Amino acid sequence: MLTVMVAAGSLILVASDAAPDRIPSFVTWSAENIAAASSGDAFRGSLLAKRCDHCHGAEGFSPVASTPNLAGMNMLSIWKQLEDFRSHKRRSRPMEPIAESLTPRDVADVVSYYAELPVFPDPQDNRVFPGMQPEAGRAAVAARLVTFGDGERGIPPCQSCHGPVAYRVGVPSLMAQNGDYVLNQLEMFASRSRFNDINLPMRTIAALLSEDERRALAEYYGAGLGLQPAGSSGSK
């Protein structure tokens, strides 16, 4: 149980005496887990993923902006989210029962299938990605955060973990993600209603960002501007 009190001009987080260890996720990035998550059969995964098509799109691009795109996503990140849904460490009414119904092999296969889907545009598809281009000023705010972060406030650049410059193990790629989904997740991390980030990186960063910055970042990624490293082309 958490209570909050005010002292010394600062809020103090107080855990009760009997609080058990708060565990954000049961996933660890051990060699066995990484091998298990990376050893799926993409063809079998493509058959299993038929039931995911309705929400996540036949080509891994969702027709609804608040639902995540899965095409081209790194295997380990989808694997971790499915494991967290299964252990109820990440809450989602539709996804928890679906994840529970999958065997470990199913998870590895589905993950392997989505990781192989391409992210190039397809006019036949009813995807919402990429969305509207953001207004130039807001895009500049987001581009600065994506490229440089904000050293003064201790906010690291998004692209140093979420690509395309670098990835941390198990961190999702945001290059082809829907804006509304990104915004929802940032808001949930900031309010701590999503809490499955190991060692609190996203809960900390989302809370450091202002509401406008969170919105600007969501628009930036939702418009497909994250497909290239920010600042890589001279015209930006």
Add this chain to the structure above:
Amino acid sequence: MNWRKVRIFVFTLLALCLIPATRYYQIDEPLLKLLRGSNHIDPLSLHLSGEFVENNLGTEQDADGSVTVRMIAQQYLFVPHCILVPAGVPVHLKITSADAVHSLTLNGTNYAVKTLPGTVSLAELQFPRTGDYKTVCREFCGAGHYAMRSEFKVVPRDQFPALRAGERGACVLQ
């Protein structure tokens, strides 16, 4: 006896001894601990059990009036991001890394604590003056290294809240 060979051998030996003799202070303490096998901690499962679980991070009040601060360094954040400590009391810092080698350096002080995955680095700090001490990572740790900063907020002793057993203090994120 070939004195020339003996001289070369002795001088080579002396030269080799000079390297550790003059550079001993650069040998990392956490590295020595890792080699000795003591103080070992699994960096991949910090969040599952042990003293670095989420709700044990931050400032803990000890019975003798001193405080213990537990932190995790990871690419590219120190967690908790802002640490609240009282001025003028001993601060026992325990920090470990979840991924790479980091170095917690407190601006305006001489304190610099190097941490690497697999060991817990211990440091004894004390802040005579109140104020905000910015911290930076001074060991290159990857693409976002330069933005890896956090803060120690030092408040007067009487303004530091009395924490009960099991309670951990941390300042609110601004």
